[in-house]
Amino acid sequence: MTDAALPRLAMRRKSRVSRGVGHAGWGRTIGAGVVSLIYFFPVLWIVLTAFKSHSDALAVPPKWLFTPTLENFVQVFNRAYSADGVAVDTKFDLFFFNSIFIAGTSVALALIIGTLAAFGFSRYPLKGNQTYLFIILTTRMLPAIVVIIPILIMFRVTGLAGTYVGIIMLYTAFNLPFTIWMMKSFFDELSPDVEDAARLDGSSDTKVFFKICMPQVYAGIAATAVFGLILTWNEYLFALLLTGVQTRTVPVAMAQTIGGDIGVRWGLLAAIETLFLIPVILVTFFLQNHLLRGVTFGTVKR
Amino acid sequence: MTTDTVPVSGGLPRLLELRADNWPLAIILAVVISIAAIALLPPEISFWVALAACILAAGSAVYNAWGRYKGGLLVAPAIALLFIMNIFPLMWSLGLSFFSYRANRARAPVFVGLDNYADILTDPVVWERLQTTAVLVVLTVTVQMVVGFLLAFLFAKQFPLRRYLLILVLTPMMLSYVAVGAFFRYYYEPTFGLLSQFVRLFTGEPYILLQSTEGAMAGIVFADAWMWSPFVMLLVLAGLVSVPKYLYEAAAIDRASFWRKFTSITFPYIRGLLMLALLFRTIEAFKLFDIVFLLTEGGPGTSTETVSLYLFRQAIQFNKTSDSTTISYILLFTVIVLTNLYLYFVNRRARETQS
Numbered sequence A: 001m002t003d004a005a006l007p008r009l010a011m012r013r014k015s016r017v018s019r020g021v022g023h024a025g026w027g028r029t030i031g032a033g034v035v036s037l038i039y040f041f042p043v044l045w046i047v048l049t050a051f052k053s054h055s056d057a058l059a060v061p062p063k064w065l066f067t068p069t070l071e072n073f074v075q076v077f078n079r080a081y082s083a084d085g086v087a088v089d090t091k092f093d094l095f096f097f098n099s100i101f102i103a104g105t106s107v108a109l110a111l112i113i114g115t116l117a118a119f120g121f122s123r124y125p126l127k128g129n130q131t132y133l134f135i136i137l138t139t140r141m142l143p144a145i146v147v148i149i150p151i152l153i154m155f156r157v158t159g160l161a162g163t164y165v166g167i168i169m170l171y172t173a174f175n176l177p178f179t180i181w182m183m184k185s186f187f188d189e190l191s192p193d194v195e196d197a198a199r200l201d202g203s204s205d206t207k208v209f210f211k212i213c214m215p216q217v218y219a220g221i222a223a224t225a226v227f228g229l230i231l232t233w234n235e236y237l238f239a240l241l242l243t244g245v246q247t248r249t250v251p252v253a254m255a256q257t258i259g260g261d262i263g264v265r266w267g268l269l270a271a272i273e274t275l276f277l278i279p280v281i282l283v284t285f286f287l288q289n290h291l292l293r294g295v296t297f298g299t300v301k302r
Numbered sequence B: 001m002t003t004d005t006v007p008v009s010g011g012l013p014r015l016l017e018l019r020a021d022n023w024p025l026a027i028i029l030a031v032v033i034s035i036a037a038i039a040l041l042p043p044e045i046s047f048w049v050a051l052a053a054c055i056l057a058a059g060s061a062v063y064n065a066w067g068r069y070k071g072g073l074l075v076a077p078a079i080a081l082l083f084i085m086n087i088f089p090l091m092w093s094l095g096l097s098f099f100s101y102r103a104n105r106a107r108a109p110v111f112v113g114l115d116n117y118a119d120i121l122t123d124p125v126v127w128e129r130l131q132t133t134a135v136l137v138v139l140t141v142t143v144q145m146v147v148g149f150l151l152a153f154l155f156a157k158q159f160p161l162r163r164y165l166l167i168l169v170l171t172p173m174m175l176s177y178v179a180v181g182a183f184f185r186y187y188y189e190p191t192f193g194l195l196s197q198f199v200r201l202f203t204g205e206p207y208i209l210l211q212s213t214e215g216a217m218a219g220i221v222f223a224d225a226w227m228w229s230p231f232v233m234l235l236v237l238a239g240l241v242s243v244p245k246y247l248y249e250a251a252a253i254d255r256a257s258f259w260r261k262f263t264s265i266t267f268p269y270i271r272g273l274l275m276l277a278l279l280f281r282t283i284e285a286f287k288l289f290d291i292v293f294l295l296t297e298g299g300p301g302t303s304t305e306t307v308s309l310y311l312f313r314q315a316i317q318f319n320k321t322s323d324s325t326t327i328s329y330i331l332l333f334t335v336i337v338l339t340n341l342y343l344y345f346v347n348r349r350a351r352e353t354q355s
Helices: A003-011 A027-050 A071-077 A094-124 A129-141 A145-158 A164-189 A192-200 A207-217 A219-235 A237-242 A249-259 A268-287 A288-295 B024-042 B043-067 B070-096 B116-119 B124-154 B162-174 B177-188 B194-203 B212-241 B245-253 B258-286 B289-297 B308-315 B321-354
Strands: A080-083 A086-089
Touching: A003 A086, A027 A268, A027 B070, A027 B124, A027 B162, A027 B177, A071 A094, A071 A268, A071 B194, A086 B308, A094 A129, A094 A164, A094 A219, A094 A249, A094 B043, A129 A219, A129 B321, A145 B043, A145 B070, A145 B258, A145 B308, A145 B321, A164 A219, A164 A237, A192 A207, A207 A219, A207 B245, A219 A268, A219 B177, A219 B289, A237 A249, A249 A268, A249 B177, A268 B162, A268 B177, A268 B194, B024 B043, B024 B070, B043 B070, B043 B258, B070 B321, B116 B321, B124 B212, B124 B258, B124 B308, B162 B212, B177 B194, B177 B212, B177 B289, B212 B258, B212 B289, B212 B308, B245 B258, B258 B321, B289 B308
Parallel strands: none
Antiparallel strands: A080 A086
């Protein structure tokens, strides 16, 4: 059987009724454009501030026209900048590396464990399947602070606090419920007929999983991975309490910049934020079709 | 291997039967052993005992699934990890909530029964924090629903460049709370913040938003609603684009009014999703922490301190470990009820869209 032709077959189950509220012309584009720009303004202004010099960032009244400068970005990566003549090591290259490394590893682990589990929940329902899934979702819905008190003590006792292993383990568990629900929603959508046909032809369960099911959910896996990356990338409370000086992630370091141990340098902060936001905004663009499913943990598909 | 593996027997295994795969018994034993260990042994040792007990319970659950279901093998790693990182800590903190214990003292925990719960439930401070949380939840969710609803109607029709403009509106939802907190810290800044400067155009004086309780509340609600209105929009939009066109065409032939079209055609299609958006946002708003922590730190005074922030303070800054686990169980209970309700509506909607 050809692997390429099969996925297409399974996906074509949607009705042909035309849906939606209709079309509008360029008039609507202008109206929606104005609203979107106003809505996007807080982000835009921060990005602009990142290119302003220190005095321009604090200008009264706000400067709309200014000479763009890269000094803030240089300071993020140059490690040292002087405020009132004192050189302070910002270490943001380390924090960015930490954020990428920790998010990447934990999402990869969560994907491997979670995809298998999602396939299990979808194809071989356990007794009490719904209960398991409910508990899994609940662990994600919980306020982080509820879990963190015992975890904090647990990490101190085992010496995991402040290490990469500890925070990666925690983030893997943090991503797992999301990965399972999300991947289950993708597996549930596949038509079982193709799999049954393959089984009749003598394929083993392993082969069915790798040759039939996986190729159909590659897009789903990519979307899940990216959502997991964003969630982990943005996470603050766990990172605040469980990372040490060497494993600190960007959100924690950013919040400390506001807290003011190096004085609030709004231009620099805006530059850090801009660097921090660029991947997220890019990804939002590519994920648009999966956004709904992603933000509701796979519970709402369309 | 055959694919039709059927569970051996219906119903739960008998509770008191001493078998390796009797996981309900194993969990009960684990809880009892953990509580006994916390009560009798010093914390450094009781931790390992409790951990071992829970690993055994998890092992039993996995063993139970392994023998009888193929799916057991697939879900075992996930369940094991969740057990270690989520269920076990939760069980442990449930145990701690019956003790008097402070993490920064060497003194072993003392069993106090339900005293912690009695204290917390009669503590006016806790009720005040719950009230603050409730006010914030109601305000921010209401604003999000209204703004999200309006945005969805703006974007419901197809028009040129829609896809790109949508990105601009959807971005805030994907941002980090820390980034959003930092944004609004900058905008609410008294001297050069945009808000203060805007107000100064009219009054001539700098405006310090976060100085008063109402201002701080408004500031938090505005930031949170800005961030999460797109979420509501996304769900409502999903409902709007799923309405079959022929219904509108039929309504046009009948010369139905705009209002009639909305109540009879559009609304039934978005009702389920609106409910989901409402519940989801309520759950999330209920644990409002990061943005309050970064914007006002609960101030001025404690007037914007949410229950999550209060919990954080009690647990991390004042080391009142067992008191805070007690509050966290009250939170946990609320979230479980809301999640259950959410899943009920998810399933109901799934049935409706299928038929």
